[in-house]
Amino acid sequence: MKKLLAGLVLSLSMAGSGLALAMSSVNINQASAEELAQALSGVGMVKAQAIVEYREMHGPFESIQDLVKVSGIGLGIYEMNEAKLSVRPHD
Numbered sequence: 001m002k003k004l005l006a007g008l009v010l011s012l013s014m015a016g017s018g019l020a021l022a023m024s025s026v027n028i029n030q031a032s033a034e035e036l037a038q039a040l041s042g043v044g045m046v047k048a049q050a051i052v053e054y055r056e057m058h059g060p061f062e063s064i065q066d067l068v069k070v071s072g073i074g075l076g077i078y079e080m081n082e083a084k085l086s087v088r089p090h091d
Helices: 002-023 033-039 045-058 064-069 075-084
Strands: none
Touching: 033 045, 045 064, 064 075
């Protein structure tokens, strides 16, 4: 019985952490510069504005990896934030 209860608690905690991760993602095709600066590590207002401007000039990002095409966003910033990024279809 104790093993069953421990397994249930572990399953619930893992499901909760997945939910928290999903809730903390940022859609780089829809987020404002302010939202990007707040949500992404290593990204302040200047880089966040560059992301928005790139998106406005080139259209929606097709993949999260496309973020490195933005001037000032290198592989390090991408890797720090990879788990938070999404590119759900642009509404």
